[in-house]
Amino acid sequence: MERSSAIITKGKSLKEGPRTYIVYGVMRGGTSMVGGVLRGMGLHLGPDVDSQNQESAAFAGKPIPEMRKTIEEQNELHEIWGWKFPQAANYVDRLWGTIRKPHLICVYRDAVSNARGLNRWHPVGELQAIHESLLAQQKNLALSLMRGCPSLLISYEKAARNKEQFVEELADWTGLEANYEKFDFDGFMSEQSYKSFEDYCKEGFGPENSSDANSAA
Structure with missing residues (x-):
């Protein structure tokens, strides 16, 4: 693994078939x-995805049965899909069988x-914010260690520093395609506040067709 790599892997990821x-x-x-x-690689991230934080409303603060x-609905519609939610480790164990x-x-x-970022949005004190961040990271690591499924651990800092290499690594691990003619990966990954996904889609590509190419529907 190169020193500039942003990833650590656990297990062998699937690159074909449902996942x-x-x-x-x-x-x-x-x-x-x-x-x-x-999403820029075409992965469907659930229904009603927010253009800026990339979160599906269906996985943010919803009851477990919902x-x-x-998940069952999305499994029927998409062979390959997923969702993004920072605190998913708080609830994903209760969804695992689905x-x-x-x-x-x-x-x-x-x-x-x-x-520092947490304190800008949720002022709790700098040292307390560090403590909370490290506790959350420990919980996240425990999920990867305890579950016998493929896991990818990403360094945000290294990914942002070595954008093209990270995009290649992520595409290789997932089996998805990183097409720079459809999506401006470098621009989207530039350091700044939230940015709109649509602003980095190129002609002929957007949220309406940002879905896996192997849809089961």
Whole structure:
């Protein structure tokens, strides 16, 4: 593995056939960037996806039975799909039996940088924010360690620093296609606040056709 690589892998990922990707991490920790990159590769991230944070409304604060129903519906519609929610480790165990061929994608961010971002949005004190970030990261790691499924651990900082290499690594692990003629990956990954997914889609590509090419529908 090159020193510039942004990833650590656990298990062998599937690159063909049905599978589900769950993108999680910590709040203000880079999951929106990774979710957007996956959408740029054509991955469907659930119904009613927010254009800026890449989260499906169906997996943000919904009761477990409703999320199970959504998973079953999406399994029928899409052979390959997933969802992004930073705190998914808080509930994904209760959904596990419904998830088809789960693949975990966990995004890590430097705890100090993450704490500064958290305090801008949710002021709790800098040291307390670091503490909360590290506790969440420990929980996320435990999920990857305990579940016998393919897992990808991503360094947000290294991904942002080596954009093209990261996009290639992510495409290789998922089996998805990173087509720069359809989506501006470099622009979308540039460091700034939330950005709209549509602004980086090129002509003929957008949310309405940002879906897996192997739809089961």
